[in-house]
Amino acid sequence: MALTRRHLLYLAPLALFLVLAAYLLAGLALDPRHVPSVLIDKPVPDFALEGIEGGDGLSSKDLADGEIKLVNFFASWCIPCRAEHPFLMRLKDSGVKVYGINQRDKPEDAAAWLVRLGNPFAKIGADRKGRVSIDFGVYGLPESFIVDGVGRIRYKVTGPITNAHQYDDLVAQIEALRK
Amino acid sequence: MRGAPTTGGNETGFRRADARPPLTPTLSRKGRSGILLSLLLLLLLAFPAVAVEPEEMLKDPVLETRAREISRNLRCLVCQNQSIDDSNAQLAKDLRVIVRERLTAGDSDTEVIAFVRARYGDFVLLKPPVTGATAVLWLAPAGILLLAGIGVLLFLRRRKSGPATPAPLTAAEKKRLDELGGGDAA
Numbered sequence: 001m002a003l004t005r006r007h008l009l010y011l012a013p014l015a016l017f018l019v020l021a022a023y024l025l026a027g028l029a030l031d032p033r034h035v036p037s038v039l040i041d042k043p044v045p046d047f048a049l050e051g052i053e054g055g056d057g058l059s060s061k062d063l064a065d066g067e068i069k070l071v072n073f074f075a076s077w078c079i080p081c082r083a084e085h086p087f088l089m090r091l092k093d094s095g096v097k098v099y100g101i102n103q104r105d106k107p108e109d110a111a112a113w114l115v116r117l118g119n120p121f122a123k124i125g126a127d128r129k130g131r132v133s134i135d136f137g138v139y140g141l142p143e144s145f146i147v148d149g150v151g152r153i154r155y156k157v158t159g160p161i162t163n164a165h166q167y168d169d170l171v172a173q174i175e176a177l178r179k
Numbered sequence: 180m181r182g183a184p185t186t187g188g189n190e191t192g193f194r195r196a197d198a199r200p201p202l203t204p205t206l207s208r209k210g211r212s213g214i215l216l217s218l219l220l221l222l223l224l225a226f227p228a229v230a231v232e233p234e235e236m237l238k239d240p241v242l243e244t245r246a247r248e249i250s251r252n253l254r255c256l257v258c259q260n261q262s263i264d265d266s267n268a269q270l271a272k273d274l275r276v277i278v279r280e281r282l283t284a285g286d287s288d289t290e291v292i293a294f295v296r297a298r299y300g301d302f303v304l305l306k307p308p309v310t311g312a313t314a315v316l317w318l319a320p321a322g323i324l325l326l327a328g329i330g331v332l333l334f335l336r337r338r339k340s341g342p343a344t345p346a347p348l349t350a351a352e353k354k355r356l357d358e359l360g361g362g363d364a365a
Contacts, residue, residue: 023315032259037300038297038298129273130269130270134277137300139257140257140270
């Protein structure tokens with residue numbers, strides 16, 4: 001028997017259901033913990049931070065130095081930062097500049113952490129009150145931003161980089177921006 | 180005897196209701212209402228849980244009310260399903276303080292919300308705004324209601340007209356019916 005228009009009408013709810021199911025199924029693959037940054041392609045917020053123990057410090061001007069760089073938010077009390085640390089060292093050794101913003105940390109703890117594990121950062125700013133972190137839309141540690149030569153945020157990594165796959169992804173992003 | 184096995188009290192294995200003391204202690208009517216009353220009184224102690232700490236609050240009650248109202252509509256991104264008014268996370272506390280600072284500095288409610296939104300995006304608003312991405316979310320209930328309404332309307336209209344009466348039998352059909360009915364005559 002040929003399909004009449006009426007038969008097609010009976011199939012409409014099924015079709016509607018399938019469309020909805022596909023839509024929701026795709027949604028299941030999204031990670032609710034991963035909130036996209038609104039600052040992508042925008043200049044970094046203005047800031048000027050002192051160093052952790054009276055060092056050079058870091059300001060938004062340092063980030064417009066003509067190079068592609070990583071800005072990493074970390075703290076000595078942050079356990080995932082500890083797991084990420086070797087990858088930051090590797091990134092620095094590969095010739096990428098890494099800047100650190102030390103969030104809500106005791107200066108002596110942060111300094112000891114860097115002495116013990118090694119210091120991957122070209123410059124570090126101490127964000128003692130967490131205000132610069134909020135200006136960057138940081139909502140957990142660690143978070144990292146790729147900032148381009150004119151000081152624009154181009155890419156954000158939420159959460160730690162703890163495996164080669166994530167590391168390669170990051171390097172690929174940096175390479176793509178260098179072109 | 181309390182706590183002893185409940186079966187085996189008599190030969191049949193069934194326990195008679197009055198055979199042994201009940202397993203749970205009974206209370207007098209007076210004792211029971213006393214417990215009920217104290218439970219009800221305990222309910223009075225159940226204040227809504229709020230994370231705002233006294234030293235965060237503004238002295239100006241009008242500003243503080245506005246701050247609370249704004250905070251209730253801002254999501255804490257650390258705990259995600261709590262507002263910054265409810266959350267004890269450090270970020271929520273920082274944002275509560277920022278909301279109050281901006282209000283004291285003379286910002287309007289919209290300006291304060293825009294400040295937070297510029298940093299954390301639409302996700303920070305507990306009530307999602309109508310944008311291209313959320314249009315489906317906002318329009319779907321109305322769309323489904325509309326479709327269902329049309330369906331119900333069609334159904335009612337069809338039912339009103341009643342089942343169609345069959346057309347009278349044609350001559351050929353009458354003849355065939357006669358043949359079937361009087362099979363032995365053929």
